[in-house]
Amino acid sequence: MLGVIWQVIVAIFLLLPLTVSFIYSFAGRWTSILPQNLTFRFYLDKFKDSTFFLGILRGIFISALPVILINIIILLTLFAVIVYFPKMEKYIQVCCIIPTTINGIILATSILSTYAGSGTIFSNRIIMLMFTYCIFCLPLTYQGIRNSLYAVNTKTLLEAASILGANKFYGFLKIIVRRFCNHQDYCFLPIRNGADLPL
Helix, strand or coil: CHHHHHHHHHHHHHHHHHHHHHHHCCEEECCCCCCEEECCHHHHHHHHCHHHHHHHHHHHHHHHHHHHHHHHHHHHHHHHHHHCCHHHHHHHHHHHHHHHHCCHHHHHHHHHHHHCCCCCHHHCHHHHHHHHHHHHHHHHHHHHHHHHHHHCCHHHHHHHHHHCCCCHHHHHHHHHHHHHHHHCHHHHCHHHHHCCCCC
């Protein structure tokens, strides 16, 4: 019973800021305890603004594409490392975990000072944000995919598929990729955070 009470308290604590923010979005004024002049005008103005929808689309694009791209890259890399080059895994792990040791402000400042106004493709703000977000997604994505590939015993499954007459490419697509898609929903969670990137 005590555990249920604590769960309710935590749920209220987490939902309260979202609820208040939602109510505040309808308030014309809120200078006292209760909001005043509740209105839908702000929502109507936003939905009539084409730049609002373009901003949402850019946010989805910038957050979704890097996560999908980094998942494909890490899946192919870890597959090759686990099956063919197991001694290289420790080096891949170091490269993927490094972003957790770098402060986000330091990384952003370094990237801006390096590529801003350089005339390269990375001087484009959207491209720069996408590839920077790829770096931030590395640790979570790497750990999730690594755990999944070891959980299904990748090497043994491919050997079994080869014995049954399937080539490695078929085994990779039908066994590894299918199981990866069924168990890797949490690897795409950074999409939600990336949608809040400033544009």
